[in-house]
Amino acid sequence: MSVTLNVNGVDHTIDATPDTPLLWAIRDYLNMTGTKFGCGMAMCGACTVHMDGSPIRSCSTPIQMAEGKKITTIEGVESPAAVAVKEAWTEIQVPQCGYCQSGQVMSAVALLEGNPNPSDEEIDAAMSGNICRCATYVRIRSAIKSAAKQLG
Ligand code: FES
Ligand code: FES
Known part of the structure; x- marks a missing residue:
């Protein structure tokens, strides 16, 4: 199944199940490795990205929740x-x-x-x-x- 994610202003369509963690999509599908895996349980903050401007834990956010939102990673944050x-x-x-x-x-x-x-x-x-x-x-x-x- 394909999901389209807007990351750092660019739309990316990836072939992944809707419950795939956003962190996996960012690192493994889009090859943006600045966002880190720490605990995988929303407890350490290493995986923090912005979703529509708010900080979220990408390890615990399924990509279906990120579809249609603006995701910003460390590679694209430039305000x-x-x-x-x-x-x-x-x-x-x-x-x-x-x-x-x-x-x-x-x-x-x-x-x-x-x-x-x-x-x-x-x-x-x-x-x-x-x-x-x-x-x-x-x-x-x-x-x-x-x-x-x-x-x-
Ligand atoms: S990896 Fe620790 S909060 Fe996401
Ligand atoms: S864990 Fe080493 S600088 Fe924060």
């Missing part, structure tokens, strides 16, 4: 908030091993797109579903504040 977040991430050298970081960036961008000047509490709430085994949390918060300043 002003995304540019500011990526610059801040580089400047502050947030990543350690890097595995969780595309998910962290996608959650941070979604936060700043909805709230360009978040408080510490709002940052913690928005980022609480993104786990980092390397504990880069302090740098993540600094980078989000730096990006917010740049946007303001």
Whole structure:
């Protein structure tokens, strides 16, 4: 069965069952490997992408739910908030091993797109579903504040 997904502004028709996880479609069918597999159970945030601008866990989202929606991955995120977040991430050298970081960036961008000047509490709430085994949390918060300043 075929399903059409709009990913980063381009329609892709793939031959897969409707319950295929969106993460599988992105990585294995579309060969976009920036989005990572961590837990597979919506518990770590490594697989975070945007669906119509909201952060979702692609490991636990069947492709039938993504049909007709705009999916954005780390490869295609380019809003002003995304540019500011990526610059801040580089400047502050947030990543350690890097595995969780595309998910962290996608959650941070979604936060700043909805709230360009978040408080510490709002940052913690928005980022609480993104786990980092390397504990880069302090740098993540600094980078989000730096990006917010740049946007303001
Ligand atoms: S891999 Fe999706 S939340 Fe962990
Ligand atoms: S940078 Fe290593 S898991 Fe986050």
